[in-house]
Structure formats: C-alpha cells, structure tokens
Amino acid sequence: xxxxxxxxxxxxxxxxxxxxxxxxxxxxxxxxxxxxxxxxxxxxxxxxxxxxxxxxxxxxxxxxxxxxxxxxxxxxxxxxxxxxxxxxxxxxxxxxxxxxxxxxxxxxxxxxxxxxxxxxxxxxxxxxxxxxxxxxxxxxxxxxxxxxxxxxxxxxxxxxxxxxxxxxxxxxxxxxxxxxxxxxxxxxxxxxxxxxxxxxxxxxxxxxxxxxxxxxxxxxxxxxxxxxxxxxxxxxxxxxxxxxxxxxxxxxxxxxxxxxxxxxxxxxxxxxxxxxxxxxxxxxxxxxxxxxxxxxxxxxxxxxxxxxxxxxxxxxxxxxxxxxxxxxxxxxxxxxxxxxxxxxxxxxxxxxxxxxxxxxxxxxxxxxxxxxxxxxxxxxxxxxxxxxxxxxxxxxxxxxxxxxxxxxxxxxxxxxxxxxxxxxxxxxxxxxxxxxxxxxxxxxxxxxxxxxxxxxxxxxxxxxxxxxxxxxxxxxxxxxxxxxxxxxxxxxxxxxxxxxxxxxxxxxxxxxxxxxxxxxxxxxxxxxxxxxxxxxxxxxxxxxxxxxxxxxxxxxxxxx
Numbered sequence: 001x002x003x004x005x006x007x008x009x010x011x012x013x014x015x016x017x018x019x020x021x022x023x024x025x026x027x028x029x030x031x032x033x034x035x036x037x038x039x040x041x042x043x044x045x046x047x048x049x050x051x052x053x054x055x056x057x058x059x060x061x062x063x064x065x066x067x068x069x070x071x072x073x074x075x076x077x078x079x080x081x082x083x084x085x086x087x088x089x090x091x092x093x094x095x096x097x098x099x100x101x102x103x104x105x106x107x108x109x110x111x112x113x114x115x116x117x118x119x120x121x122x123x124x125x126x127x128x129x130x131x132x133x134x135x136x137x138x139x140x141x142x143x144x145x146x147x148x149x150x151x152x153x154x155x156x157x158x159x160x161x162x163x164x165x166x167x168x169x170x171x172x173x174x175x176x177x178x179x180x181x182x183x184x185x186x187x188x189x190x191x192x193x194x195x196x197x198x199x200x201x202x203x204x205x206x207x208x209x210x211x212x213x214x215x216x217x218x219x220x221x222x223x224x225x226x227x228x229x230x231x232x233x234x235x236x237x238x239x240x241x242x243x244x245x246x247x248x249x250x251x252x253x254x255x256x257x258x259x260x261x262x263x264x265x266x267x268x269x270x271x272x273x274x275x276x277x278x279x280x281x282x283x284x285x286x287x288x289x290x291x292x293x294x295x296x297x298x299x300x301x302x303x304x305x306x307x308x309x310x311x312x313x314x315x316x317x318x319x320x321x322x323x324x325x326x327x328x329x330x331x332x333x334x335x336x337x338x339x340x341x342x343x344x345x346x347x348x349x350x351x352x353x354x355x356x357x358x359x360x361x362x363x364x365x366x367x368x369x370x371x372x373x374x375x376x377x378x379x380x381x382x383x384x385x386x387x388x389x390x391x392x393x394x395x396x397x398x399x400x401x402x403x404x405x406x407x408x409x410x411x412x413x414x415x416x417x418x419x420x421x422x423x424x425x426x427x428x429x430x431x432x433x434x435x436x437x438x439x440x441x442x443x444x445x446x447x448x449x450x451x452x453x454x455x456x457x458x459x460x461x462x463x464x465x466x467x468x469x470x471x472x473x474x475x476x477x478x479x480x481x482x483x484x485x486x487x488x489x490x491x492x493x494x495x496x497x498x499x500x501x502x503x504x505x506x507x508x509x510x511x512x513x514x515x516x517x518x519x520x521x522x523x524x525x526x527x528x529x530x531x532x533x534x535x536x537x538x539x540x541x542x543x544x545x546x547x548x549x550x551x552x553x554x555x556x557x558x559x560x
Contacts, residue, residue: 079402097429138489250452302360
C-alpha cells in the first residue's frame, strides 16, 4: 500500500468514527429540550452542528490562500496587515457649504475617505428650484445643482489626495462630470482622481426607484462612462454594483448575492458588446454590499461573492487580467435594521455588523449612526459610528489575520450553500430572459416583495425577535439629539441658481446643450459633451432635460 493510499484509509477511518460520534450526539441532542433556531434571517436552513462531514466533496478553502484565485479568502495576500479598510462615513445635508464643514470634521476625526449623500431632488436629476424639488431640498442629503455647488462642496479639500464615493445613479454621469470639472478647477486632472460613483441603474429599477431615463439609454450612458473612464480616469471606479438597496428592499442574502452579481454580469456583457476589451474596464468595476444582522450568513455571503465573481469573470467572460477577477467592495451596515425604539441599541447592532464586514474582507466600510432611522445623523452620533470602526481596527486584533474564519465548518458550508443558491437564481433569471427582461416583466421586483412580506410577517408573529420592538419592550422614552434641516437650504439654493443663470454665458450653455443632444442622437460617447456643459455651468436639470429630449423618461410598468 502506498503512503497516499495509507493516508486515505486513515482519513476514511477517522471520518467513519466521526459519523458514529455525530450519530450519538444527534440522539442525545434530540432527547434534550432545544429552542427552535433552524433558520438564518434569510430563511436558509441551518443545522445545530457542523463538522468535517459537511465539507465532504468540497475542498472549502483548505487549498486556498488569500490573494489567490478564486479569492474566497480575500483579494490581497497581506489582508488588513497591508492596509486597513477605508473608513468612509456617508454624509451630506443641507447646502454644499454645510456639508463641506461636515467633511472637514470627519477628516479631522480620522475618516480616510469621503462618501457623498445627495438629497432626493439631486438623486432624481432636478435642480433645487424645480417645482418637483419643493420640500425636499437638503433634507436627506446635500443639494447639488451645478458645478458651482460641487466646487463649494469640496472647497479646501484637495481632490487629488482623497478618495470620494458618490451615491448617485440616474444622473450619475452628470454628477461625475461636475466632480471632474471641480477637480480641474483645483488643478487636478481626471487621471489622478480616486473614488467611485455608484451608477448602478439596474438595481434602481429593481429596488430603489431613483431613475431618469429608460433602461436601454441608461445602460448606454453607463458604458460611455466605462469607455471614457478607462482612458481618462484609470483610478476611478465607474460603477459600484449595489446589493445594498436590494437587501434594504427586503431581499434575502442569497437574493442580494444573485441579483447583484447578475446585474454585474449584465454590465460586463454590455461593455463587451460595445467592443471594449473586458480587461480594459472590468478592473474598475466595484461592488457595494449590505451587512445585515445574521453574523455568519453575512460573512459567508461576502466570501461567496468573491468566489462567484472570480469564476465567472475568468471562465465565462475570458478575462485574463487577475484584477478583472478580483471583487473589490464597499460595505455598509444595514440601515433597515436600525430601530426608532431604544435607539441606543443601534450602536450594538452596528458594531456586530461592522465586525462581520471586516471578517468578510471588505475594502471599505460605512457604519450607520444610531439616529439614522430618525433623522440625518448629528456630529456626535457620526463620531460614535466612526469610533466603532476605529475600535474594531485598532483594539480587537481582528485585522491581524487574513480570513480568520476560513476553515470553520459552518462558515465554509454556508459559503458553499450561498454559492449554490446564487447559481440556481442565475439560471432562473436566464430562464426569464436575463436581467433586463426580468425587470420589464416585474419578476425580480416580485421576488424581493415576497421576501420582504415574509420577513414582516415573521416580525408581526414574533417568529423573528427585534429587541426593543416586538420583545424586551419598555415604556420609557429616550430622547436623543436630532439634526433638523430647515428651509434655509432651499432658499439659499434658489438664490444661488438665480445668480448663476444671470452671470454665466447663457449663449454658450445653449450651444453646448444642443451639441449634447446631437451626440445623444448618434453613437458618440457623451461624457466629453456633458463635461463641456458642466464647465460652462449648465445645471443638473438642464443637462438631464437635454438627454431626456432624446431618450425620453422612464415610466415604471404596472404589474399585477
């Protein structure tokens, strides 16, 4: 008998002994009194014990090291020893001047990257003085209506030295051009800029509903950004494919994983169809994940996401550059888990979610503030949220080891299970006709709605415990300071826009908007034309309206 045969025989004997031991354990477990904890928060069935038997037929990550394909254990060999995750705090409120002051506060207190929250009119492509903006200016984010606002937003902040993430989708191409033009005013070229623009329009049709144009022209604009960015802004992530809002809308972990990756594959296919080489644009695709309450499930989801992306990019899309295989992602703790009742409990929820994000290998992280379910966060609440990351990074020892849960029977099995569930959902989406068709038919929207309804029913039936909401409820009221945004931001914005329109070269603006329309009617890349409009201070809505003249507006189908 060879040494290998002898080792295999010994291993089989050990597994047989383990099977007998597990069978004995099950009989004793079944005889005891146990709580009904058979499912994750996403309704994935879990066993009360995991052993090596659960990984039979799967190598797990036993033969894998961090920084090697398929990157289950992380994309960097050094993990967080080489570089900690970027600590971003999503921020924006009122006017550009007020938010600029908040950014400087965050940078002074240790934030290592900025993350811009825009108000709802900006998210929808409306100027602050548009009739549809009334009552919403500066309320849920910062109001940005032109290059002038973007210049104010980053006044005194050297854009060549910071990484900026912008959460904007429908009018993403316009806000990105405002940012590039603002950097030019500082003497910083696009090739030196680092950051991300969310720009994931497919999940907007699926979950969040902040859109401007119909699906096909919206996808064209995204591919225009891929193409222009690959040549002129090589350090910029021209899309952040976002599972966050899909999960916040009620999706399960497996649905978030599958629907987000399916969106990502769609963008890759559109880039290739344009004639772009996959390795020219895929390295700048990034992702954005929700980190929910089920601790181990969230870690497994992030590990599975890296593995699925790597495999599909190399095998399905024939990417040759390892950077195209590596999934880089930002994470944010789950806003939907924050409660208005007993809001101090949110600090605890956020800390556990942040720990899961770090153990899952995130490249950047936002931790929600305790008061975000009630209002935009105060400086004190933001500081506590940031300190949560800093304690995790510098006091817990978590960054010392790459993928410290690798080899955990439970985590490895859960990672495998989520990957299998995602592949089943990919097949179902393909069976419907792909992501775009599934959106047009409402298939994806219905799947998320069904999951959300199930979760709400479980809470109402007390099958899912929410501490302080449906269990452990108290009568005491806890008052915490809240940030209130008055109407001054709207008045200030209206006055600034009036002055802007009076002082700029309006004939030049008209000419450049007309040239943009011409480019949109043809097949030219529109980024240079939007940049020209931004540079002469055309406003957000003027640029949106010029594109809408050609593309039309999106109207959500009514599903029954």
